[in-house]
Amino acid sequence: MNDSINTSKTEIDVYICTKAEFKKIILVKKSSLIFLLLLLFSAFSSLQAQETKTTGPQKIEQDSIQEPLRFDLINGEGFNFWENRFKGNWAGVFFGVNGFAQADYSMYPESDDGFMEPTLWKSNCLSINLIQASMRLQRNRNFIGLVTGIGADFQSYRLDDSHSIQKGPGKIEPVHLEDKNNLKSKFSSIYLSTPLLIEFQIPVGNYDNRIYFSTGVIGSVRLDTHTKIKYKVEGKRKKLKEPDNYYLRDIRFAGTVRMGYRWINLFATYDLQPLFRDGRGPELYPFTVGIGLVTF
Numbered sequence: 517m518n519d520s521i522n523t524s525k526t527e528i529d530v531y532i533c534t535k536a537e538f539k540k541i542i543l544v545k546k547s548s549l550i551f552l553l554l555l556l557f558s559a560f561s562s563l564q565a566q567e568t569k570t571t572g573p574q575k576i577e578q579d580s581i582q583e584p585l586r587f588d589l590i591n592g593e594g595f596n597f598w599e600n601r602f603k604g605n606w607a608g609v610f611f612g613v614n615g616f617a618q619a620d621y622s623m624y625p626e627s628d629d630g631f632m633e634p635t636l637w638k639s640n641c642l643s644i645n646l647i648q649a650s651m652r653l654q655r656n657r658n659f660i661g662l663v664t665g666i667g668a669d670f671q672s673y674r675l676d677d678s679h680s681i682q683k684g685p686g687k688i689e690p691v692h693l694e695d696k697n698n699l700k701s702k703f704s705s706i707y708l709s710t711p712l713l714i715e716f717q718i719p720v721g722n723y724d725n726r727i728y729f730s731t732g733v734i735g736s737v738r739l740d741t742h743t744k745i746k747y748k749v750e751g752k753r754k755k756l757k758e759p760d761n762y763y764l765r766d767i768r769f770a771g772t773v774r775m776g777y778r779w780i781n782l783f784a785t786y787d788l789q790p791l792f793r794d795g796r797g798p799e800l801y802p803f804t805v806g807i808g809l810v811t812f
Contacts, residue, residue, distance in 0.1 A: 602652035604663030604715050605728050605776060605811065607645050610783060612806020614639040614673055616791070620799035623687070631679045631690035632703075632798055638674035641804045643667055643709070653714075663713040663730060671804075672704040680743055683760050688797035693745070700746040705764065707736035711772065720777070730774045734785060738766050763796035765789060770802075781808030 615636050621629045645667030652661040675681075680691040680701045693699050713732035720727055742759040774783040784805045791800045 602650050602658040602661040602717075604648060604650040604661060604713065605730065605774065605781065606663050606665045606667070606711060606713065607648035608781070608811035609809045610641075610643040610645070610781070610806055611809055612641045612643075612783065612804040613637060614641050614671055614802060614804050616673075616800040617786070617803050618799065618801045623795070624690075624798065628690050632673075632675065632681065632800060634673040634675060634703075640672060641806065642670045643806075644670075645709075650715075659717050659719075661715055661717075663715050663732075664711055667709045667711075669707040669709050669736065670704070671707070671802075672702050675701040675703055677701060680745055681762065682743075682758070683762050687795065688763055688792060702744045703762075704742055704744065705738060706740040707738055707768070709734050709736040711735075713772070713774070725778055727777045728775060730772075732772060733788075734770045734772050736768050736770070738764055738768070763792045765791075765793060776808065779811075781811055782806075783808070 613636055615634060616632065619630070619633070621631075624631075645665055647667070648663065648665035650661055650663050652658045654660055677699050678693050680693060681688050681703060682691050683689075693701065711732055711734045713730040715728055715730035717726040717728045719725065738761075740759065741762050741764055742757055743762075744758075745756045747754050747756070768787060768789055770785045770787045772783060772785045774781070776782055785803065787802045789801075791797070791802055
């Protein structure tokens, strides 16, 4: 019996000892797991801080570079090649001298040859262009565009002091004047003009300072034509003005070239049709060469 009791006691002691050790093992494992989690959390926080420290300046540097570029290309007011606005060079006040090219007086007798020949430096054109519309042709730049508008041309030709013209039954006829020392003879017209130009611009030094070149066609409608003779009688000045159409074309077309830089503006026009209707007068092609007085 004693043996049996001792054996049972021994078994009970072993059982109690084993459970205590098991609790210690569980406690150690929990402590180790918590320590490991704390270590991983600390390492992750350190890594994130290091990454933030490394990438932060790069982002600031990138922003510091991109921001001025965005400002210059989109919102800048200085030297900006990408500005959407295109402004042509038609509006303004222009002054030039008139003449006739390719003159042909074959339908007149030899004695009347050259009766429409003007004095070049006394024959002039004043163009007042008050309305202008411009449209750029490029999608992202504004160096090329179309230009149109409305203007008025006041043209006059200073004829030889001994000649004027009149409207005959079928053609223009010369009028021979006497006492030419006291006479001044002019032939004048007024036109309403509209151009269609293509213009090329090149910025020089500053965005607003551009060399430009334009070419195209100017269509004009005749509003008035007259001859004017100034003379003196007994020391008093007299003026004789005769309005008529003088067989001129009601609508005319002229080719033109224009160029300039800042306050320097030059232009030239050349009519694509003769001045008079076919068979109604000498074959004359008007031209004008001049400068811009004021542009806006």
